[in-house]
Amino acid sequence: MSGPLTTTMNSGEDEARDEQIPSSKTQAPNKYEYKGNQMMRNILTAAIILFTFSMSAEDQSLFQIKSDLDLKGFSQKDVTLRIVEKNGVNAFEVTGGGTDEDWPGFTIKAPENKWDLAKYEKICADIENLDNETLRVALRVDNPDSSNNKNRISGGCFVEPGGKSTIEVFLTRRQPGAPDLIGMKEFPQGMAAEGYIRPEEVSQIVFFMHRPIKQQKFLVSNIRAAGTYTKAPYEDMKADKFFPFIDEFGQFMHKDWPGKVKSAEDMKARKIEEEKDFEKYPGPSGWNKYGGWQDGPTLKATGHFYTAKHGGKWWLVDPDGRLFFSHGITCVNSGSATPLSDRENYFKSIPDKDGKHKDLFFTQKAVKHGYYKDKTPLCFNFGKYNLSLKYGDKWEELFGPLACKRLRSWGISTLGLWSDEDIAKLHTTPYVTWVHYWPKNLKGKTNYWKKFIDVFAPETWESLKARAANFLKDSANDPWCIGVFVDNELPWESSTTVAVTTIISPADQKAKQVFVEDLKAKYKDIEALNKVWGAKFASWDALLKNDKEPDVEKARADLEAFSEKTAETYFKNVREIVKAVAPNKLYLGCRFNGDFLYAAKIAAKYCDVVSYNLYRDSVADFKVAGGMDMPAIIGEWHFGALDRGPFAGGLRTVKNQEERAKIYKSYVAGALKNPNLIGCHWFQYNDEATSGRPLEGENYQIGFIDIADTPYAETVAAAREVGYEMYKTRNGEAGK
Structure with missing residues (x-):
């Protein structure tokens, strides 16, 4: 999901996220209770x-x-x-x-x-x-x-x-x-x-x-x-x-729920309540400074994170040689912004954009989806505004340490992807990072929600080399950095998708030129290819200029071979570039959003850890690359409900906060049971803005905290219940 878009189901014509749930009053569970606010067409x-x-x-x-x-x-x-x-x-x-x-x-x-x-x-x-x-x-x-x-x-x-x-x-x-x-x-x-x-x-x-x-x-x-x-x-x-339907804190005005902020005084009261909660739950007593299992076995200490198989299960090992499970949250930052342009009447009260809070206004560029596509809307960050009301003018100094204190208290051991770099630099919580670069893309067509990379274009790798040197300059030798992701949810799709996209791309597409040269080497004569493909190309040049999809069944062997060649080239080059800059950091893969077996098996050859974004009920029996014995990490997952806050539960919607807590525990328990999984990172720290985030209007109740900086008590309690015991659970000692 993340900064880009993600869907989990599609009929070929529509997204399958159209789920709505009734409201339901909930209360926090048992001993880890958060003691702050209780609130086909045929x-x-x-x-x-x-x-x-x-x-x-x-x-x-x-x-x-x-x-x-x-x-x-x-x-x-x-x-x-x-x-x-x-x-x-x-x-x-x-x-x-x-x-x-x-x-x-x-x-x-x-x-x-x-x-x-x-x-x-x-x-x-x-x-x-x-x-x-x-x-x-x-x-x-x-x-x-x-x-x-x-x-x-x-x-x-x-x-x-x-x-x-x-x-x-x-x-x-x-x-x-x-x-x-x-x-x-x-x-x-x-x-x-x-x-x-x-x-x-x-x-x-x-x-x-x-x-x-x-x-x-x-x-x-x-x-x-x-x-x-x-x-x-x-x-x-x-x-x-x-109208207006969004209050001064960014909340929906026409509905009430437990924990809804009504005034700045409410926020300050929550702050005091949370401080008391920290006293009761400072964090698991059996963790070392990295969040590794202090009371568990000691393996080789290398000064960096690495993977090892111990007791029949894959683990991360922290810089001090302690077993480590990456129970994380992504996007730990102070953002919950929303566009104002063309809909100023939605909002009850917005501060003066030239006044004290002028830094909370910005213009969003590069919008690729939704109402604001190709526009540059003026936006306002309600999340930061609420932090300023709750913690005062020095909220920015307090935010990072508070976030780390929360994570430790909640039994969370990792800053997931897209978290604030300044928080990572506090060296309080281990983190993952990534390299964002500007590859050449295949022009043939868009698959899923984005275009695939032209892995044969030199410009792709020139960009990655330059960006890796910049993005990893601080983390390459930082012991708190676990590893590096490159890319997110690439559209690998079927075993022929990448090749089909390549063969219908323009003649100047480098990947297409490579594909045609491969076919020339195999068939020698265009008529030989025509016979196998059931095609009528007059020449190799005609194939190079072609923009029509081939008969996939007849061309399957060649299409699958080129898709595999693409995957091989991609993972080999990414690994070499990442390791050249950060040899001691784990290469964590590209965050597959599906099984994609042909690509995953090749990824397993080059990645230290294969990564997946898995929005499903359980990962207990998930097979990595079809059943290979190697470590994997869940880069994104979540559940949301509509009894509080925003208007959607994200990619996995449940009935209410109690159900959300229950399935949170079940999902993490499944990850701890799975011998290949070395971590799972919840997407994300904050709820998205009630009135939609700037990129495309997503407005999901998927955070650990709401837009007014109030933690969801039930989710926090669930995270503590599994997080405080996760090492004993994974090691088979739960309940002992």
Whole structure:
């Protein structure tokens, strides 16, 4: 995710982050309680038996899967269906994937053209993974006039091998006469400007897999409408009553929740409460200065972090030779900014931009997505403003030490990526860093949300060399620096994606020239290539000028070979450049946002640690590069809820703060169980701005602290519960 954008599911036409949850009052858990504030497009045409229950809080089954259902008339895309019975329940057994169909799946049309689900909160379906690989599956809900991101919503889940899960798609809606809102990715309940449907007119539901690299098999059952939709009091507000809707602290004005700041005095009271909390929880007693396991085994001390396998599990080893697990948080900084331009009426009160807080205003450049794309909006940083109210004029001096004190108290051992460099320089908490550079990109097409790198262009590596020398000048010999990431969520996609993107790029693309030369060396004559590819190129020059995608199945062997060559070149060059500048730092990879086996296996040859951004329920059984025995780190993960703060729960939404705390503990416990994982870094320290961050309008409740600098008590308690015991847990001593 991070500074760039991230999505976890896509139907090929729309993002699947359209999830909304009802509000719920929560309270912090047990002994680690924070003592501050408590507050497819192909239609199933066979007969479907409808169940129509009375409209109540009970679930409504959308249809029944009968054992004698005739499947001969069913039309599916790259999947086959059959009816099976398991544990007394009939289910669709779905088998498909492993081809170049991006979104294999099937569609179920509503009988009589629609389901009226206006009284329901969400549509759910139970999924069971029958495969030995992690399953990535999604469900899309459509109106009759759906297209792209209009009049449709979707949601998805990851299901571990042999595991079960439930897809939940919340019926995001827009009330008649709702004000038009801009510059935000998610919206107040009932006021969505995009990514919503008319729940009274659901015409079809679509199950699909997300670009599976091999054939997979799973069950779909118990497809139902669930939960009772409760209208929020503000949903019927017209513009004259709704605006402004952001208060002087950057919070939503028309809703209350435990812990919401009402005044500057509230903030100062929270400060005192947190100081008392620090006295009770100064940090784990068994940690050394780096956060390593002081009470555990002693390995070789090298003065830098390195990896080692101990007791059947991979570990980091700190500079003093102690075992170390990287329980981290990314983006530890004082940012929570939002654009003001074109929507000044959204805000109750903004300080004078030429006054005392003038440094908190800035102009955002290089906006590539959302309402402000290609614009330069004036922005204001509510996060920093609130810090100044809470801690006074010297808040900047206090912020770094406070953040480190919090991390230690919370059982967090690492400053994750994109954290403030000045905090890293305090040498209180180990950190990871990265190199940001300006590569040449493949011009053929954009995959996922960005273009892939031209790894054969000399300019790519000239930029990385220059930037690495600059970015790593302070950290190369710093014992507190664990290692270096380069790039984030590159669009590796399928084993042919990079090669296809290359072959349709312009003739002056260096990577394309290399690819064509490889093909010349193999086939000698263009007619020999034409025969294999089923193509009609008149010459090699015609291939070089071509911008049409080849028949992937016929050209697969050559496409896969070049994708692998690209990966080999990429990881080899990055490693050499990083190690030339920082030989004692771990090369932590490129932060894969999927399995990408062909690339991951090559990464394993060159990376000291392979990195993944894994937004899923569990990583306990996650296989690194398809099952290789080497260390890996989770660069990003999170869960969010909508009972407090911003309007979206990020990439993994749960019911409320209690559920968030519960799944936090479960996720970290899974990472500690996994023998290959040497760390997991939560994304991120702060909530995003309620009214949307400048880059593209993301406004997720994904922080450890809210926009007013109040820690989320339940999440803090969960982090302490797993963090304080993590070394004993990983070493198999929990409870002893």
